Amino acid sequence: MKLITLEVPLAGRSYEVWIGEGARHELARLLPTARKAAVVTQPGIGYAVDPGVEHRVFHIGEGEGAKTLSTIESLCRGFSRWGLSRADCVVAVGGGMVTDVGGFAAAVYHRGIPVVHVATTLLAQIDAAIGGKTGVNLPEGKNLVGAYWQPSLVICDTETLQSLPPRLYASGLGELAKYHWLGGGDLDHLTVEEQVARCVEIKAAVVAADEREIGRRVALNYGHTLGHALETAGSYDLLHGEAVGIGLVFAAELAYRLGRIDADEVAEHRRVVSGYGLPTRLPPGLGDDELTALLARDKKALEGVTFVLDGPDGVEPVTGVPGELIEASLEAVRE
Ligand code: GLY
Numbered sequence: 001m002k003l004i005t006l007e008v009p010l011a012g013r014s015y016e017v018w019i020g021e022g023a024r025h026e027l028a029r030l031l032p033t034a035r036k037a038a039v040v041t042q043p044g045i046g047y048a049v050d051p052g053v054e055h056r057v058f059h060i061g062e063g064e065g066a067k068t069l070s071t072i073e074s075l076c077r078g079f080s081r082w083g084l085s086r087a088d089c090v091v092a093v094g095g096g097m098v099t100d101v102g103g104f105a106a107a108v109y110h111r112g113i114p115v116v117h118v119a120t121t122l123l124a125q126i127d128a129a130i131g132g133k134t135g136v137n138l139p140e141g142k143n144l145v146g147a148y149w150q151p152s153l154v155i156c157d158t159e160t161l162q163s164l165p166p167r168l169y170a171s172g173l174g175e176l177a178k179y180h181w182l183g184g185g186d187l188d189h190l191t192v193e194e195q196v197a198r199c200v201e202i203k204a205a206v207v208a209a210d211e212r213e214i215g216r217r218v219a220l221n222y223g224h225t226l227g228h229a230l231e232t233a234g235s236y237d238l239l240h241g242e243a244v245g246i247g248l249v250f251a252a253e254l255a256y257r258l259g260r261i262d263a264d265e266v267a268e269h270r271r272v273v274s275g276y277g278l279p280t281r282l283p284p285g286l287g288d289d290e291l292t293a294l295l296a297r298d299k300k301a302l303e304g305v306t307f308v309l310d311g312p313d314g315v316e317p318v319t320g321v322p323g324e325l326i327e328a329s330l331e332a333v334r335e
Contacts, residue, residue, distance in 0.1 A: 004018070004019040005018055006204060010150060015152055015153055016030070017156060023155045023159075027050060027051055028050050031091075032152045035087045037051040037054070037090070037091045038055070038075075038078075041094050049091065051116075056082055058075055064142070069136055069138075072105050075101070076105055079109055089115065089152070090113060095120060095121035100133070103117070104149070107147040118155045120157065121160075122173070124172075125158075125199075127203065129154050131211075131220075133146065134147055142228075150211075156196050170241045173241040174245045174248070177273050178222050180272050181248075187199075188276070222308045224308070229294035232294060245278030246281065249266075249270055250333045251308065251310065253333060254326065257329055258321065260310060260312065261311060281334060292327075303321065307319075
């Protein structure tokens, strides 16, 4: 089995990312020293991993509805009843929801114990499992409570992508498309292992430069400003990848209207996003007022929204965008 190994370089807390088909079978060999391991996963994931030390499986629920503080409490109480200590670790096996929740439980249990991510979805492998963002939702919003808690090791088993339901796979494709403008260039001709590795390499460099998102890391949210708003709209049932795809094209239209990129670059956004089978236009029936409300409180507040846009200096945050340009760009991504 040929695996790719990369490093997320963080002073004193660097960790390796192992990528390849069947990589999960290397867990026992790679696990950092631990007396025992709490394996956090979901019943539907269905991958029994062997950490090579005494372990117990802790199941969490599926979907955003289970990404709550009460899930963290249940996990931590289960860890405690089992006698998990600071000499032990958490192994999170699954997609982004599992790595977010398992990572956050590890961050707060005994004020922080090591966590290893075994990422089984494209979204987790190229985004969620890398970079230490962990957390849960509140009724008031997504990911409102969390911690930066870097894993000790990440395993991206590309074999698990082969049996991923198409909708779950597509959820990660928006992120893949995003990396085209973060230094990835044309990723669509690469093997899936090479795609994952290239994205991890880019994300590792960004995280190493700006772990706490006070600067450059915000570029990782490219396509997400409108994307998140569209996901929140809910009733349109858009996948994360689909919402980010539309968000990328919208961001290109906006950057074009601000004179930051040319028309060829906008066309390139449409080509790359549609090349991954993702939509480039808003779902039909989404009204102007609903869209404005999704991005800001009202039309006036729209101008206060920070967008992440491509431009001569690369992808960066841009504020103070005139409302009429935002509205014209939304119009350009209409059906
Ligand atoms: N998903 C964006 C980040 O990790 O910063």
